[in-house]
Amino acid sequence: MRFLLCVLTLSLALPASAQVANGDFESGLTAWNVYNPWPGPSNRVTHSSAGNPGGCVVLQLEVFDGSNTGEGYVEQAFNCGGDASTMCTISVDYKYAKGSLDQGDGGKVHIYIDDVLKLTAGSPQEPTRSWTTAVFYVPCEAHTVRLGLQGVFTLNQWTAWFDNVRCEAPIAAETSTWGHVKALYR
Numbered sequence: 001m002r003f004l005l006c007v008l009t010l011s012l013a014l015p016a017s018a019q020v021a022n023g024d025f026e027s028g029l030t031a032w033n034v035y036n037p038w039p040g041p042s043n044r045v046t047h048s049s050a051g052n053p054g055g056c057v058v059l060q061l062e063v064f065d066g067s068n069t070g071e072g073y074v075e076q077a078f079n080c081g082g083d084a085s086t087m088c089t090i091s092v093d094y095k096y097a098k099g100s101l102d103q104g105d106g107g108k109v110h111i112y113i114d115d116v117l118k119l120t121a122g123s124p125q126e127p128t129r130s131w132t133t134a135v136f137y138v139p140c141e142a143h144t145v146r147l148g149l150q151g152v153f154t155l156n157q158w159t160a161w162f163d164n165v166r167c168e169a170p171i172a173a174e175t176s177t178w179g180h181v182k183a184l185y186r
């Protein structure tokens, strides 16, 4: 019985979820799956110290005929919270800049959750953006986050930076009421 109580105490003391690994990119691109479909030598997915702060991931398109169409990204699956009856937040810091050689509506910054496109940024009307935090409300369960940059036409020159990918759990929800806590301890 004492052993059982110890296990119970330990499990209650642990964080509610596995959370995002290396979401601040301070360990390079460890824990992130990298997909770089662009053959051009300066089209790339890399790690940089120009984050918010410290390390970050950089997706970069240079001007090459046809070789930078398609979408590069980093992606990670994680367990956000672990209790789908409550709501969590997934947040991502991002910024981007269009290069002077870009011709037209060349790049699109994308954030996907579970293969669903949740954010598109970048246009001729807003060719640069400083660090901005995107926040998504999701059930506290397993999710996949993908951070991408898409080359739309052939003459692209865009760069996107991503940092501070976080899952915070749980936010206010009815299941956090005293009644639920009491039920847990029955």
Ligand SMILES: [Ca+2]
Pocket: 024, 025, 026, 051, 052, 053, 054, 055, 056, 163, 164
């Ligand atoms: Ca960082």
